[in-house]
Amino acid sequence: MGVSLVEALGDVELKTGQVYRCQVKGRWIELRVLTPNELQPSGRYDESDVMLDPWVEFPLLASGITVAGEFGSLPTPDVPEIAADEDAL
Amino acid sequence: MIYGFPGKNDPIDQADIVETCPVLTLTEFDLERVEPPQIKVSSCRVIVLTQTCDLANGKVSTVTVAVVHDAHALVEQGFLKLADIRGPIRSGRVFGWYFLPSRREFGLSEMIVDLRQLHSIRLDLLTALCQREQRLGRLLSPDREHLAKHFADTFSRIGLPEPYETES
Structure with a gap:
């Protein structure tokens, strides 16, 4: 069963401001313990949470045929089904 | 499975992807109404956004x-x-903008839905296109609802002129 990083580090004695390096399963890991003056993880600006507005207009449909239209009236709208109001009964 | 593949006679539903759909663009318009308007008819791929309940109830x-x-x-x-x-x-x-992943085995490349290019298409026209096997597939739940939520968010968002300032 896997454990989370928080669970794994919970039993490790870590000193503030220290940098630790170790090898785990063939990979080198570096761990730095922040001081209180440094940015706290909870206050970090996470760019992946930011929604963006489109920065370009996609092309309108390039191909097609052009025809002459004619002026007219709109077709009748789809009338929504309105439930009877009990107060009006 | 992200996509489903309804039969050609199945009714239109939200998130159906339909090929060769004619969409109209007004290219020239005479404000004096002397000359007729010029309308470009383009054939393109579209995705249905109308809610399933409205389609199912024939409304x-x-x-x-x-x-x-x-x-x-x-x-x-x-x-x-x-x-x-x-x-x-x-x-x-x-x-x-909404990304749709590819399913090459079904002829679907990676796509981007442009929720800022919307058109109203007659239901009977879309139905006829499906009967001619122009429906490429249908986005299934929960991806369909995810698209619908993104559509709603796009048009319900309220942007502020400036972001709020912070003290530090």
Whole structure:
């Protein structure tokens, strides 16, 4: 069963401001313990949470045929089904 | 499974992807109404946005659709970078654009739904296109609802003139 990083580090004695390096399963890991003056993880600006507005207009449909239209009236709208109001009964 | 593949006689539903749908663009308009308006008719891929309940209850005669672009064509034309697609667009972080993954075995390339290019299409026309096997597939739940939520968010968001200031 896997454990989370928080669970794994919970039993490790870590000193503030220290940098630790170790090898785990063939990979080198570096761990730095922040001081209180440094940015706290909870206050970090996470760019992946930011929604963006489109920065370009996609092309309108390039191909097609052009025809002459004619002026007219709109077709009748789809009338929504309105439930009877009990107060009006 | 992200996509389903309804039969050609199945009714239109939200998130159906339909090929060769004619959409109209008004290209010239004489305000004096002396000359007739010029209308371009283009054949394109669209996705249905009208709510399933409205379609199922037969309450609508027209359907709201959004134009669907081939993602890599947009890259080739210089509108987007591949990193844009792999990053913020794929993760749904750009209002108005919705990424659809490829399923090459079904002829579906990576696509981007442009929720800012909307059209109203007659339901009977879309139905006829489906009967001619122009329906490429249908986005299934929960992806369909995810698209619908992104559509709603795009048009319900309220932007502030300036971001709020902080003290530090």
